[in-house]
Amino acid sequence: MFVPAEQVVPSVQTQHIAMLKEVFFNLTSASNYGAGLFVCTGMGRNAFAKFLDDYPTIQIDISLLDLIKWQKDAVAALMGHELAHLILKHADMKRGAVDKILQTANVRANRSIRRGQSKDEAIKQGVDFFVLSAMKFSRELEQQADDKGFSIAFTLAKYNPEGAKNITLALMQLPEVDSIYLKSHPSAKERYAKAADLTENQTYLNEASELLNAKKWTLLKQHSLRWIASVPNSGAAWYYYGRALSRLSKHGTQLTMAYENSVENYLFSPSLGTVAQEDQTEKDIAWLNLCVALYDEGYRYESLNCYKRIRQESNQQRYRQVTKQSVIVAAGYEPLMSEDIWIGRDDSGAKLITNDRVLAQDKSANKVPPAWRAPRTGKLAVKDQ
């Protein structure tokens, strides 16, 4: 028999339950991902993304909702994070990574034994390596879930991005649990700093979108310049700056460079990351505008190479209309990296380039941006504008 949640938890007010259902509905609709929501009382203060058989679910302890005071925007951040784990298939990735790390740990232990190390010592080092690598991988997944969760809750579902900061502040009140938890999650301080950066960026973005709709070009330019000064690695900041420039300036090269900076920061942003920006509609239009700007400047074939990155059919059509091209062939393989690439050194000291995350961690390799080289080099200086 179905028992309405209101009857099961009489202490929780009806409007709270309605709010939970509403936020959950909005987030699953915005991300176009079907899942179930389960909330219940119990001892813990936790939230999980789990499959019940094949049914993806979010499970939340009610005490955690008490901790964040049932604040709607913080609930959106919490649900966004858990949904992100499901959407990004983190459970599968974790299983695959753990297997690989185990294999690597075994190989290392056996190698040490062959080199004369005692068996006990080799096993101990193997276990240490396993724990450290698994924790590091887990931290990366948590960071990614924070980023994607932000995108779902605040970019797509348009909740107030302050919720991202509020939830990390609330989590700081939790007592420090065992060290394994701390090592497997980014620190509360790191999470707060990232949430603050993303919130600032989203707040600027929301205002810029209003200025653009109102066609307030001069204000949009000033706004974008302030935004670039504060969040220089924002793809959207450079995009809106480009939109203002296209109305206010006849300087084609400056316009192209603004869009180049935009797409570069969508592909790789050291401060905001790629995942947190990936659902912004501005991203695909930035590519469209860059391709058109390159064409206008006479970079016809660079423009076609750019055209391959436009994802939406409507934006591809727009490109063909604006450039008045009736025949376009942009085909062939080019290694546009959708995965991260790491560069480091292998055991013999030779250069190692890999997209194998575990191997990269083993060799302490550095993550580098995916391949996209703009026709020009160097960032557009905006100081003189």
Ligand SMILES: [Zn+2]
């Ligand atoms: Zn998580």
